[in-house]
Amino acid sequence: MKVFSKEQIYEGDRLTTERQNISSTDLMERAGTQIFNWMHLRMQGAQVPIHVFCGIGNNGGDGLVLSRQLIIHGYNVKTYIVNYSETRSKDFLINYDRIKNTTKDWPTVLTSSNDFPLINQDDIIVDAVFGIGLNRPPADWVKDLFLKFRASKSFTLSIDIPSGLYTDKVVNDTEAVVYANYTLSFQSPKLVFFLPNTAKYTVQWEVLDIGIDRDYLIQTEAAVELISKYEVLPFYQPRDKFSHKGHFGHVLMIGGSFGKIGAVHLASRSALIAGAGMVTAYLPTCGYTSLQSALPEVMVVCDKGEKQIESITYDFDATVVGIGVGIGTSEETMKAFEAFLKTNKRPLVIDADAINLLAQNKALLKYLPVQTVLTPHPKELERLIGEWHDDFDKLNKVVEFSKAHKVIIVIKGAHTITINGNKKYVNTTGNPGMATAGSGDVLTGIISGLIAQGYEPLAATLFGVYLHGKSGDIAVESYGYQSLIAGHIIDSLGEAYIDLFKQPEESSESAENDENN
């Protein structure tokens, strides 16, 4: 799903009115009515008090449409105008008149903290104060209103975006924002719903289709894309009946040091279970016996070093090389890594301490093949690109890094974001059960295993990050957040593949109809 910028959303609104020959007031009517339908379906006329807080721009206009519809359908509604400016939008004013013509219970105009109404915990708050047009911090009294929303502990439904949140930068005052339980966003989710600094402002979100021009939606290139099953399915490569292991590539997984052989074990096993034809683990000799005993399907080549990797030499042609898990950052390993990079011609997936080695010696970056995949967690990323002051700054720095070195960067986290040049891909699978040692090693193995099978590095990365999170989501059903460990993610990978092609379950009624036909 495309995540459009604020400018693209405004342009989509404008073009839609032009191409569908409707007014912006009609479009607002659609938007407000969609919100009403969503609430009506769930509330079924329940008389819970609903407080609709409307700003004076188009977000407030949406709120007024909603209020009017709720009133017409007999709901228990109170409407307020949060009068933070005298410059009211045209469509706000039209809907202000319309609501006045619908009810004698006119909206209450709020201009200071003294005007705030009583809100009980069981009431519902609808936040239509600011939309994507916010361009400066709200006034102190408006911030007090947002604090009152929070203090009430009422269910808070934000329209389009929690008020006080910008679409393209973080907020400095964390109290000057609405904390929404649910946000109904028009046509496209906003990037801020997925970033560590700002995701907390809405617990859940959903996109409502307001009929923006389809050609515009299809043709407009978005800098950000949300990756779910429908985005990765086209990557999937079916297998030919007569295929053999040679068709699915050979992963060389280089890593490990004394006490960290398990990392190579996890990554190698993941590569195999992701579908690689063959996997060879390259380790210091201390890891030989444990790896051979634990993973009979994986071949092993030993380094001359007993406890660490000291010179990387092997005599076969790997399809892809994964390097870094458990490898350590000793001087000898740095030398071996440097020598390896200078001769390697194969696609690379670089993780963990190999990222730290790169960060220590940035001159090595020039030896990375184009489209090398780097999979840092936040600390490794910081070592590589330096500190950032907020998520947007981080994203900008990673984009610059990706462009400068022609590499793909996977910023791991709750919503892992993959960056390839200017383009950002936000993953939607995964859960906090995956915050456990070794789960990153599994990702390295999966991505390497996909590249081995012939997936392009970017497709392998997006597909791999998706499958990794999906496996975690499947595993958590059996183990719970606390008891999920990295090995469980690998064990669920097969189910994650199968899930790609699962049809939505049929309702019993339609199944019966099928039987009768």
Ligand SMILES: NC(=O)C1=CN([C@@H]2O[C@H](COP(=O)(O)OP(=O)(O)OC[C@H]3O[C@@H](n4cnc5c(N)ncnc54)[C@H](OP(=O)(O)O)[C@@H]3O)[C@@H](O)[C@H]2O)[C@@H](O)CC1
């Ligand atoms: N157009 C359409 O057809 C559709 C639009 N839709 C809806 O429109 C919403 C965007 O509406 P919007 O552009 O009017 O902006 P909104 O967020 O309501 O702000 C209002 C104005 O407030 C001002 N302002 C900003 N910050 C401020 C501050 N801190 N303190 C005080 N004032 C401040 C600023 O004006 P300024 O004062 O800078 O001139 C701004 O323009 C969008 O989120 C969606 O809900 C849907 O209906 C679909 C169809």
Ligand SMILES: Nc1ncnc2c1ncn2[C@@H]1O[C@H](COP(=O)(O)OP(=O)(O)O)[C@@H](O)[C@H]1O
């Ligand atoms: N809260 C979370 N929600 C979703 N995924 C998570 C969460 N925490 C961690 N993960 C995922 O788990 C992996 C952790 O990687 P990493 O920190 O490198 O672990 P390790 O170094 O122990 O292998 C990443 O892919 C990350 O996206």
Ligand SMILES: [K+]
């Ligand atoms: K809002």
